[in-house]
Amino acid sequence: MSHVDDGTLHAYLDGQLSPVEREQLERHLAACPACRARLDEERALIERADALLALAAPPERAIPPFHELRHARPWMRLRLPLAWAATVLLAVGFGWYLRTWRAERRADAVNGVVALRDSPQSQNAVAEPAREERSTIALRGRAADRAQQQPTVPPPSTIVDSLAKASTEGAGAAPAPIEVAPSVVNAQPRAELRAAPPPPAAPAASESPKDAGAVAPAARGGGGGRVPVVLTTSWPIIGLDAARPTLGVAPVTIPGLPVRNVRRSPLGDGVVLVEQALDSTRVIQLFQRRADQPALAGGVVRTGVGGREGRADSTFRRMYAGDREAKVMERLARYVGTLRVEIAGPLSTDSLSKLLELVR
């Protein structure tokens, strides 16, 4: 056997020769000091090259769980650009947006009119009742204040009954007198969402007890008056990364569902909304905030249900408008790590509950 070429030596040192080749080579090396010397040189070269490559290795990072791949993909691809976009957008636009929004709210308070009142979405606008004293929602938790008032319109549906029950549950009062504006009837399933007990810490509740529905936004707006509808569709869209400083950790999601949008509450209450598509028409909303921050859930609840999907909303309404189980619309909440997460979507309580269990 003639002298061995470099490639064979490297293949030998790399352990990539077949047994037959290896045996041949070793036989030759045993008889050839020159090739043995070259073997040592090549071994040193390989070590040197490996050491250099090791210098150019990426920092150690945790390997993300395999199951995250399926839904993480679109985000992973866009993460960096989105983070930049979100940063710029937030810096430039957010202050302006908030100012505008507040100005609108003040105007609304003056006019006693909600901007979105006449929009097609007004039926979904659960906060709308808050602008009217007749509001079913305004009765929530304040039934006693209003017990003297007589309804001018009897509850038109069984929903109202269950709603009334729910709305007085916390106060332990007799069934509240309920006055329902006809235009609000369709919105009742959504209104029901707001029938959660009022957040005790909400400042507005004490400031203006008459506006029981006006919780966080009133406190924020300084107007203290009527509550505007802040549909979640108007919440600024941010990136997952941009949500991190708000929450202290990455927002949680339901694995396996594509993330449509990540939004931040314009109220500055530290609430981040992750919207995930269940299918082409239905969106699950995950409202999350740090569990150690004061609850401003009232604002969230109200604003949380202005579904962005027209179709989803109509499905929503169709499914539940005549449903005596109006309670299925109640939002479910859970603590996930350091976050308090509430789920909302056009599904039954059971389904939402199961989905909520999947959140991580």
Add this chain to the structure above:
Amino acid sequence: MAEDLAEIYRTTFAALVRFLYRKVWDAERAQDLAQEAFARALVHKPENARGWLFVVAANMARDEARRAARERRHLTLLKGEPDTVGGEPEEEIDAATRQAQVRSALERLTPRDREVLLLWDAGMSYDEIAAQSGLARGAVGTTLARARRRLVEAYEEGSEGEHVARG
């Protein structure tokens, strides 16, 4: 298939990130691209997933690398620039500088030599490298030998250049 891929993910993900990192020189981006490659594999269910992953990753990285090449070279120059007046001891050349030198040394290899070297370093066998690069199996060792030698030489030239510049 999905289970196979999960296993490949477990064993190969870090190597794929390393492979990509030597191409895009951004750890986060490398990880994103690696995940993207696996996500595509979930969809495409390729026969030879491991090899397929590296091909896809290499393709994705190529665009990235081309785009970033100019900035990177500039950055490398800046980093390689001695910023001291006095004779700083060699040991104090920080890791970033050495990495930049390895980077520029790698860039001085031919594309094929570099690819084979990186594939080997990512844990591929000669057979896999041959399939991936189109080389004959017997040529892989030769290519690797040349790539390693050139890498070391290029790195040492770069270092010497710096020593000269440092005076």
